[in-house]
Amino acid sequence: MGNPKGFLKIKRQSSEYRPVCERVKDYGQVFSLRSERESREQSSRCMDCGVPFCHWACPLGNYIPEWNDAVHNQQWEKACALLEASNILPEVTGRVCPALCEHACVLGVNDDPVTIRENELAIVEQAFKEGLIKPQPPKQRTGKKVAVVGSGPAGLSCAVNLNRAGHEVTVFERDQKVGGIMRYGIPDFKLEKKVLDRRISVWEREGIIFKTGVDVGSDYPIAKLTKSFDAICLAGGSRVPRDLKIPGRNLKGLHFAMEYLTQSNRKVAGEKFVASPINAKGKKVVVIGGGDTGSDCVGTANRQGAACVIQVELLAKPPEERPKQQPWPTYPFLLKTTSSHEEGVDRKWAVLTKEFEGKNGQVKCLKCVQVKFADKKTIEIPDSEFCLEADLVFLAMGFVRPEHAGLLDQLKVDYDQRGNVKADNYQTSVNNVFAAGDIRRGQSLVVWAIYEGRQTAQAINRYLEGIKQK
Numbered sequence: 001m002g003n004p005k006g007f008l009k010i011k012r013q014s015s016e017y018r019p020v021c022e023r024v025k026d027y028g029q030v031f032s033l034r035s036e037r038e039s040r041e042q043s044s045r046c047m048d049c050g051v052p053f054c055h056w057a058c059p060l061g062n063y064i065p066e067w068n069d070a071v072h073n074q075q076w077e078k079a080c081a082l083l084e085a086s087n088i089l090p091e092v093t094g095r096v097c098p099a100l101c102e103h104a105c106v107l108g109v110n111d112d113p114v115t116i117r118e119n120e121l122a123i124v125e126q127a128f129k130e131g132l133i134k135p136q137p138p139k140q141r142t143g144k145k146v147a148v149v150g151s152g153p154a155g156l157s158c159a160v161n162l163n164r165a166g167h168e169v170t171v172f173e174r175d176q177k178v179g180g181i182m183r184y185g186i187p188d189f190k191l192e193k194k195v196l197d198r199r200i201s202v203w204e205r206e207g208i209i210f211k212t213g214v215d216v217g218s219d220y221p222i223a224k225l226t227k228s229f230d231a232i233c234l235a236g237g238s239r240v241p242r243d244l245k246i247p248g249r250n251l252k253g254l255h256f257a258m259e260y261l262t263q264s265n266r267k268v269a270g271e272k273f274v275a276s277p278i279n280a281k282g283k284k285v286v287v288i289g290g291g292d293t294g295s296d297c298v299g300t301a302n303r304q305g306a307a308c309v310i311q312v313e314l315l316a317k318p319p320e321e322r323p324k325q326q327p328w329p330t331y332p333f334l335l336k337t338t339s340s341h342e343e344g345v346d347r348k349w350a351v352l353t354k355e356f357e358g359k360n361g362q363v364k365c366l367k368c369v370q371v372k373f374a375d376k377k378t379i380e381i382p383d384s385e386f387c388l389e390a391d392l393v394f395l396a397m398g399f400v401r402p403e404h405a406g407l408l409d410q411l412k413v414d415y416d417q418r419g420n421v422k423a424d425n426y427q428t429s430v431n432n433v434f435a436a437g438d439i440r441r442g443q444s445l446v447v448w449a450i451y452e453g454r455q456t457a458q459a460i461n462r463y464l465e466g467i468k469q470k
Contacts, residue, residue: 003072006044012112013042020343024302027188027268030339036074039122042115043071049106053329054116057104059451060086064101064116067123080127083120088160089153089450091128091195092182094121097447098336104329128198135205138166144464147172147229149216149407152180153446154437155235156203157453158460162233163208165461170229171208174215176271180237182446184262187296189303189339193269217407230467231432231460234421235453236407238438242397244288248356253363257293257396264300280306284389286366287311287345288353289396292338297394299340310346310388312366316373317349352378354385356393365389402439418442426452426459434460 015031017023023030034042046068054064063082070079083090094117105113127133144167148159151173163169177183179196204210214220225232241256243249255278266273280301287297290313301309318335326332341347355367370384401419402408408415414422414429420442421428423435436456437449 003044004048043068053104054101057100090124142166148233150235151178153449154453157450158457161457222410234435238399251358251363280304283391286390294396295338295340312351399443426456
């Protein structure tokens with residue numbers, strides 16, 4: 001390492017966030033990028049630890065100590081090459097990844113861990129600034145054609161790796177623009193869409209063909225798909241939301257979180273949508289679900305001018321420090337306070353929603369009860385019932401499986417017990433059809449989707465080589 005004792009002199013310093021009173025007025029990025037000097041200093045905290053557990057924790061196996069050393073020594077081109085060797089979207093993971101690597105950082109055993117995620121972001125942004133990121137088209141083509149259905153992180157990762165291997169890759173996306181959940185699910189204040197567009201333009205110059213506004217199985221016949229391509233990658237994600245089927249569910253004012261976030265993102269981008277507008281202005285908002293999607297609803301509602309926002313979570317409030325039963329270097333279940341939470345929200349824990357009540361068909365309150373957990377069972381606490389007033393309720397309880405109707409059922413792929421596409425070594429029950437990301441493993445992180453796309457590309461490449469040999 002360039003400075004093996006840097007961690008003794010320099011303390012962890014995270015990026016600065018824009019003032020709450022300023023950032024809630026727009027959808028711009030909530031934080032400011034660090035200076036080159038600050039990035040060099042923070043990279044110097046990466047010590048010569050011998051066994052870098054950050055590698056073990058990162059699904060992508062990023063070369064973290066190596067590119068930290070390169071940043072410290074102002075070798076930005078080397079840092080960029082190391083980063084892009086394992087990650088096709090560092091500008092996205094550097095913004096939205098929960099940083100599994102940081103919780104496994106050796107320095108984190110008795111000190112604050114290295115700002116790995118922010119160092120990653122610093123590298124890719126500096127690389128774009130200096131013109132270091134350029135198209136990498138293959139030197140020759142194999143003559144094989146691959147269709148990737150879905151343009152989320154898994155689909156894009158698969159497409160990029162297959163294209164660079166020399167295959168002709170076409171990505172089909174049913175929405176109007178490429179990006180999947182990254183574009184339509186994550187708000188701009190966390191991930192500005194110009195970040196995606198910048199990278200997609202590079203891949204287009206590498207030769208990847210993007211066909212948007214095409215719903216395969218409906219607009220594009222399955223027979224044509226199987227006839228036109230040597231291999232197919234299914235990367236449509238896990239899009240069926242978990243519902244809350246309790247009395248009053250049919251009242252107006254109840255929406256799935258992704259319905260709300262997608263509409264908001266379309267509006268920010270200037271895209272048209274046919275559904276009735278969902279606007280939190282002046283309304284009492286309740287978000288059911290304490291994860292990142294729920295947090296995104298909180299931030300969006302505050303920007304729309306909600307009168308108040310409450311977020312309820314079924315589980316108990318997590319600890320703020322690593323519990324003994326979740327030792328380093330495992331990823332601990334800790335209390336997470338996001339930038340959206342800092343902008344204004346009343347968070348309630350261990351709350352079970354029992355019923356929605358309304359007036360004239362419109363939701364007006366939630367009947368809830370406090371719960372505790374014992375022997376893996378949810379137990380209602382006697383005499384703990386209470387009501388929450390609400391004009392607007394968002395269900396942000398995750399996703400259960402991919403959509404079966406249409407493409408998947410027409411292809412007649414097998415499903416596992418959870419309803420995900422069953423795929424052994426990423427190959428489905430249909431010979432030349434593969435699956436990557438949430439559609440195969442269930443709802444997960446962007447970084448896992450990128451990994452799955454890369455692994456699926458390798459499986460497809462082996463399959464195509466076998467066809468060539470025959």
